Ligand code: IPE
C-alpha cells in the first residue's frame with residue numbers, strides 16, 4: 121500500500137532508533153552480526169530516501185554508551201562495519217553533510233579518523249544533514265553539559281540566571297540542529313533507551329514492530345503519513361492550534 125504524503129509537511133528532523141538487527145538475524149538462523157551488516161545497508165537506503173523526500177536532518181542511533189557491554193566480538197564487528205561503510209561517495213552524490221554526536225574519544229583511532237574525515241569533506245553539503253549517534257547516550261550528554269556549566273560558573277563566566285533552556289540546548293551535542301519532529305523506533309520495543317531525552321520533549325513518536333533491516337520505503341512513508349495526521353499542540357488547546365493554522369494560511 122502506498123501512503124499519500126503531504127510534500128509541504130515533511131518533518132524537518134527525523135530521529136530513528138534503529139533496533140532489531142540481532143533478532144532479524146537470529147530469526148534466520150544467522151549470527152547477530154549478519155543483522156548489523158543488513159542494518160548498515162539499510163542506513164544507506166533510508167538516508168537516500170530521506171534526502172529525496174526533503175528531510176533536512178536525519179539522526180540515527182547507531183551505538184549507545186550501554187552497547188559497549190555487549191559481547192566484545194559483536195562490538196568489534198559493529199565498529200569494523202562503521203569503518204567499512206563511511207562512504208564519502210554516498211554523501212557527495214546526495215549533497216549530504218555528515219556529523220557525529222557522542223563521545224569520540226572512546227572510539228578506536230580508525231573510527232575517529234573516518235568520522236573526522238567524513239565530517240570535514242562533507243561540511244559544505246547542504247541538502248540534508250545525516251547524523252550518527254555513536255557512543256552516545258542522553259544522560260552522558262546532559263552530564264557533559266552540566267560539567268561545562270559548572271566549569272563556566274567556577275570561572276565566573278556564568279550566572280545562575282544565565283542557565284536557560286537556550287543555554288542548555290546550545291551546549292548539547294545536537295546544538296547545530298533543531299529538535300526532532302518525528303522519532304521512529306523499529307523493532308517493537310516501546311522505550312527510548314537513553315536517546316535524545318531533552319530534544320524529544322515535543323517530538324511525535326512512532327513505534328513499529330518491523331526489524332530495522334526490513335524497514336523500507338513503505339514503512340518510512342507510513343511513519344511520515346502517521347506523523348502528518350497528528351496535531352502538535354505544544355500545550356495549547358485544539359481550537360487555539362486550529363486558529364493559528366487558519367491565520368497562517
Ligand atoms: C540495533 O539492533 C543495533 C544496535 C544496538 C547496535 P540490536 O543489535 O539491538 O538488535 P536486537 O534488538 O538485539 O534485535
Ligand code: IPE
Pocket residue numbers: 137138139181182183184187309311313
Ligand atoms: C538502542 O537499542 C540503541 C541503538 C539502536 C543503537 P538497544 O537494543 O541497545 O536498546 P535496548 O537495550 O533494547 O533498550
Ligand code: MG
Pocket residue numbers: 139140141307
Ligand atoms: Mg536492540
